[in-house]
Amino acid sequence: MRRLRHWGPGLLLLSPSLILLAVFVYGLIAWTTKVSVSDEHNALGSKGFVGLDNYTKLFTNDINDRFTHSLRNLLIFTVVFLAGAMFFGLLWAFILERGVRAEGFFRTVYLFPMAVSFVASGVVWRWLMNPNTGDNAGGLNSVLGGLGLDFLQNTWWTNPDWGMAAMAIPAIWQLSGYVMALFLAGFRGIPQELREAAAMDGASTYRLYRNVIFPQLTPVALSALIIIGHMSMKMFDLIMSVSGPQWLTEVPAIYVWQTLLTSDYAKAAAISIILLLLVAVVIVPYLIYTNRQEKNA
Amino acid sequence: MAFKPVKDGGRGGRTRFTRRAAVAAVGVAALLTAGACGSSDDSSGGGSGSSKVEVFTWWADGGEKAGLDGLVKQFGTDCAGQTFENGAVAGGAGANAKSVLASRLQQGDPPDTFQAHAGAELQDYINAGQIEDLSADYDSWGLKQAFPQGLIDNLTVEGKIYSVPANIHRANVVWTNKKVLAEAGITKDPTDLAGFIADLDKVKAKGIKAPLAVGKDWTQLMLFESVLITDLGPDKFTGLWTGATDWNDAGVTKAINDFKQLLTYTNTDRDALDWTDAEKLVMDGKAAYQLMGDWEAADLDAKKFTDYAWFTFPGNGDTFQWLADSFVLPKGAKNPEGTKCWLKTVGSAAGQKAFNTTKGSIPARTDATPGDYPKYQQAAMADWKSFKQVPSCAHGSACSQGWQGAANSALGKFSTNQDVAELQKAMATAASEFVKK
Numbered sequence: 001m002r003r004l005r006h007w008g009p010g011l012l013l014l015s016p017s018l019i020l021l022a023v024f025v026y027g028l029i030a031w032t033t034k035v036s037v038s039d040e041h042n043a044l045g046s047k048g049f050v051g052l053d054n055y056t057k058l059f060t061n062d063i064n065d066r067f068t069h070s071l072r073n074l075l076i077f078t079v080v081f082l083a084g085a086m087f088f089g090l091l092w093a094f095i096l097e098r099g100v101r102a103e104g105f106f107r108t109v110y111l112f113p114m115a116v117s118f119v120a121s122g123v124v125w126r127w128l129m130n131p132n133t134g135d136n137a138g139g140l141n142s143v144l145g146g147l148g149l150d151f152l153q154n155t156w157w158t159n160p161d162w163g164m165a166a167m168a169i170p171a172i173w174q175l176s177g178y179v180m181a182l183f184l185a186g187f188r189g190i191p192q193e194l195r196e197a198a199a200m201d202g203a204s205t206y207r208l209y210r211n212v213i214f215p216q217l218t219p220v221a222l223s224a225l226i227i228i229g230h231m232s233m234k235m236f237d238l239i240m241s242v243s244g245p246q247w248l249t250e251v252p253a254i255y256v257w258q259t260l261l262t263s264d265y266a267k268a269a270a271i272s273i274i275l276l277l278l279v280a281v282v283i284v285p286y287l288i289y290t291n292r293q294e295k296n297a
Numbered sequence: 298m299a300f301k302p303v304k305d306g307g308r309g310g311r312t313r314f315t316r317r318a319a320v321a322a323v324g325v326a327a328l329l330t331a332g333a334c335g336s337s338d339d340s341s342g343g344g345s346g347s348s349k350v351e352v353f354t355w356w357a358d359g360g361e362k363a364g365l366d367g368l369v370k371q372f373g374t375d376c377a378g379q380t381f382e383n384g385a386v387a388g389g390a391g392a393n394a395k396s397v398l399a400s401r402l403q404q405g406d407p408p409d410t411f412q413a414h415a416g417a418e419l420q421d422y423i424n425a426g427q428i429e430d431l432s433a434d435y436d437s438w439g440l441k442q443a444f445p446q447g448l449i450d451n452l453t454v455e456g457k458i459y460s461v462p463a464n465i466h467r468a469n470v471v472w473t474n475k476k477v478l479a480e481a482g483i484t485k486d487p488t489d490l491a492g493f494i495a496d497l498d499k500v501k502a503k504g505i506k507a508p509l510a511v512g513k514d515w516t517q518l519m520l521f522e523s524v525l526i527t528d529l530g531p532d533k534f535t536g537l538w539t540g541a542t543d544w545n546d547a548g549v550t551k552a553i554n555d556f557k558q559l560l561t562y563t564n565t566d567r568d569a570l571d572w573t574d575a576e577k578l579v580m581d582g583k584a585a586y587q588l589m590g591d592w593e594a595a596d597l598d599a600k601k602f603t604d605y606a607w608f609t610f611p612g613n614g615d616t617f618q619w620l621a622d623s624f625v626l627p628k629g630a631k632n633p634e635g636t637k638c639w640l641k642t643v644g645s646a647a648g649q650k651a652f653n654t655t656k657g658s659i660p661a662r663t664d665a666t667p668g669d670y671p672k673y674q675q676a677a678m679a680d681w682k683s684f685k686q687v688p689s690c691a692h693g694s695a696c697s698q699g700w701q702g703a704a705n706s707a708l709g710k711f712s713t714n715q716d717v718a719e720l721q722k723a724m725a726t727a728a729s730e731f732v733k734k
Contacts, residue, residue, distance in 0.1 A: 021382040053411070059563060063706065063707065063723055063726055063727050063730070064703075064706050064707055064710050064723050066706050126569075127689030129564065130566065131566040131569060131571070132566055133567075155565065156567075157569070158566055158569055159566055160714065161711045191637055192558065240729065243569070243710065243712070244568070244570060245514075245709060246513060246514050246568070246706065246709045247514075247568070247706060247709030247710045247712070247713055248568065248709075248713060251704075258702060261395075261698070261702075262394070262698035262699050262701065262702045263396075263399060263421070263698060264394055264698075264699055265399075
């Protein structure tokens with residue numbers, strides 16, 4: 001009873017946002033789930049419950065294995081994008097942390113791409129990575145050609161073997177600054193005493209970073225991975241506006257869109273729910289881990 | 298689960314980064330992952346006044362809007378006492394309109410008439426029993442005599458006709474850059490594939506690496522369909538979409554191989570280009586040919602490029618591959634009388650003239666006066682009268698939307714891996730899934 005009294009005012013204050021969350025997030029997830037187990041196409045309306053048919057069809061009977069192929073594309077994109085953004089983000093942060101002149105200027109330069117919308121940068125990168133080489137080379141290829149680096153010229157995202165990896169380049173350019181900001185905050189959060197203690201014990205710079213500083217950054221690195229990881233899994237606008245070849249660069253989010261265009265709501269809903277579950281699989285263990293850390297702290 | 302109070306979860310680089318902030322940031326991000334899509338439904342409510350006709354289209358601007366305005370004017374003359382109500386939903390190449398339409402049909406609140414591609418794309422509405430049979434009206438309005446027989450056959454589903462086409466576009470046309478052809482010493486239009494390939498070689502010898510310009514998936518599907526018409530003939534081609542012709546046919550294998558050979562003459566960045574990008578290659582003289590629907594004529598004229606010519610895709614003979622926008626009568630329309638008058642106007646000689654002279658298409662009727670139209674359209678109208686009509690999958694007159702999506706993705710894959718057997722199998726699988734049972 002007392003506990004209830006204790007909760008009352010809080011719940012009252014929270015209720016508007018709780019109701020909004022319930023309706024517009026969980027309500028819509030529930031509704032999408034309902035559509036995904038129906039056979040709702042075009043204007044037909046739902047003829048009722050078809051169980052997991054839409055899901056099994058995606059994995060076993062999708063023409064050209066389009067869905068599994070889009071998952072494969074997503075995996076390549078995510079791996080390359082995470083590796084690139086984490087590497088450059090840590091590198092920039094490390095350089096700035098060591099102290100350079102005009103630190104503010106560099107920080108701005110690295111962070112600036114964050115301010116550009118995905119659509120705008122997608123359009124520019126579309127031109128930069130235009131696959132033409134030789135006489136009518138696209139932006140990047142003509143620069144490489146001009147520098148005499150012809151062997152680096154590439155067909156980028158029309159390359160059948162690693163076109164999807166090329167798609168990650170604009171994403172890396174756009175978000176490594178964000179990862180840098182996270183790491184910088186992490187560096188700042190490490191108590192000065194630790195560094196001093198390490199210095200007193202005569203640790204070399206290498207040992208200091210290897211055994212003292214980097215281990216302290218683990219939670220930050222995990223957060224960064226999770227944040228950009230789930231961004232990557234839902235990536236739509238950037239890939240859409242670079243608009244590479246559909247088959248080579250289609251990811252599930254774009255497949256949802258293409259499916260909606262053909263009014264196949266049930267299939268689109270099924271893909272959405274699978275995507276939601278994939279993101280949940282990434283995020284839930286992280287939440288459990290950090291909650292445990294909080295308790296131990 | 299208890300809601301823990303969380304401190305300010307700022308996500309900038311300047312706030313002190315705590316684990317809690319990280320949890321908050323990730324938590325918020327996770328909540329934004331909902332894969333749900335809402336469709337805004339702003340039905341124009343009521344409309345029970347029996348003299349209003351709500352016409353639902355995605356023609357909101359450009360030549361299409363001008364065409365619609367012309368139709369509306371004619372409607373005002375022909376149907377005194379009825380008022381036109383514009384239910385246009387702009388954007389998304391009709392995608393937005395389709396989702397609004399679907400939800401309205403489901404709620405039993407249909408507009409009085411809506412725009413749809415004529416032919417197979419109507420199949421879903423017919424199956425759902427959402428649109429009315431107009432066969433009797435076709436007879437009383439004399440449309441069966443006014444439209445060519447091939448079009449009537451393509452429009453007929455199990456003996457009934459459900460829509461009135463407002464315009465006709467042609468798909469199987471090759472557009473050329475006259476200057477490039479003259480430089481390569483080409484003076485005659487090719488009439489078969491062998492001749493076309495010989496001409497492509499001539500242009501290539503002049504140093505133009507990719508004489509045939511194409512764009513991404515659906516433009517490749519159009520090219521593939523033209524090759525299929527050449528190799529199978531119009532009747533067997535139409536059969537591919539009705540189930541009468543087997544996709545595993547040897548003729549289809551030959552067509553895929555021919556298509557593969559044509560791709561060797563095309564630009565390597567084809568999968569990254571839209572049709573207008575491919576058109577630009579022809580305008581710039583970087584290519585000599587492009588297969589595209591006849592909206593290209595209007596587009597080239599608008600871009601002030603005059604040095605172009607056209608011919609029917611080599612080997613298509615006298616086949617006219619058509620696509621059309623049409624109007625239907627939904628079940629439960631509030632004002633069926635007014636709607637029928639609208640449909641009658643759409644199909645009438647005056648209505649078709651008002652619409653097509655501004656939109657850059659040709660009328661579906663064979664009794665129109667050619668003098669009212671620009672040069673290309675006059676040629677197309679003459680062909681429309683005498684040629685054999687076949688439908689197009691890339692533009693919905695031959696196959697449903699789902700089938701189009703499957704075919705586009707199969708061609709996208711083929712463009713990458715050039716696997717003939719795989720493309721044939723994918724197309725056969727799509728046919729078995731989508732063909733009318």
